[in-house]
């Protein structure tokens with residue numbers, strides 16, 4: 483595996499691989515790699531001849547009071563994980579390398595951002611769209627892999643690719659979970675022991691909600707309240723949002739039907755966790 487930290491070197495390697503007609507699979511991440519990232523890397527390895535991983539904590543997608551400074555980082559461990567997953571290139575640029583000057587153009591994601599994380603993290607998806615655009619141009623992948631845990635991000639990026647005709651396929655990957663159901667996340671390390679014990683309630687309340695809907699409940703408010711009750715009584719977390727929306731459109735629904743997502747975000751003392759269940763009609 484080659485670790486690359488400059489855009490010039492990355493461009494040269496991509497040009498060489500492209501000239502040999504190799505297919506490129508790309509996994510963009512913010513590092514502190516776990517089993518969720520490994521699932522993305524494994525799928526990319528299976529489906530492509532050349533695999534690029536990026537590890538970059540993108541300042542553009544963090545709000546002023548968010549955890550940019552304290553976001554967990556472990557370059558050496560990430561390098562080991564990437565080697566184990568047979569990654570060809572680990573692109574690990576500095577902020578100055580990615581953004582040497584203040585950007586002269588900004589991006590604005592118009593659709594799907596007035597709900598969920600877009601509502602509670604204003605500007606977040608503009609920053610994601612900007613860095614992903616830049617990374618797609620540099621890596622020129624045939625396929626790019628994104629986790630369903632960040633379901634809104636997945637829908638926003640699919641919109642970006644469709645709107646601007648990026649010549650690549652977005653491949654969604656199922657959420658990888660701990661044995662007790664908690665979605666793997668880099669931010670789980672910030673949970674106290676007590677919060678870690680409480681955190682599986684997030685997924686079990688989503689499962690309970692999905693079961694109630696399957697049993698015939700069609701009222702989104704009643705479902706949202708039942709999730710809220712469980713999280714408030716069984717955890718010390720503060721609910722940021724709980725919503726049932728169409729998926730991937732992320733529009734509000736009066737009656738639950740068709741393809742939808744049940745999504746939540748809960749703030750613990752140092753970690754804000756997100757999770758969801760997506761139900762797509764066969």
Ligand SMILES: Nc1ncnc2c1ncn2[C@@H]1O[C@H](COP(=O)(O)OP(=O)(O)OP(=O)(O)O)[C@@H](O)[C@H]1O
Pocket residue numbers: 510511512513517518519521522627628629630631632655656657658659665666667668669670
């Ligand atoms: N548990 C998971 N299962 C599958 N994919 C995941 C999982 N966690 C993250 N991913 C995906 O990995 C990619 C990189 O995500 P990122 O580096 O932000 O990790 P993260 O663990 O989600 O971090 P955090 O939630 O703390 O921001 C994204 O496409 C994300 O959806």
Ligand SMILES: CC(C)(CO)[C@@H](O)C(=O)[O-]
Pocket residue numbers: 510511512538540543610613614632635
């Ligand atoms: C896609 C991404 C790498 C862009 O910084 C980030 O939002 C993430 O890790 O999900």
Ligand code: BAL
Pocket residue numbers: 512543632
């Ligand atoms: N996985 C989403 C990246 C973020 O929280 O900024």
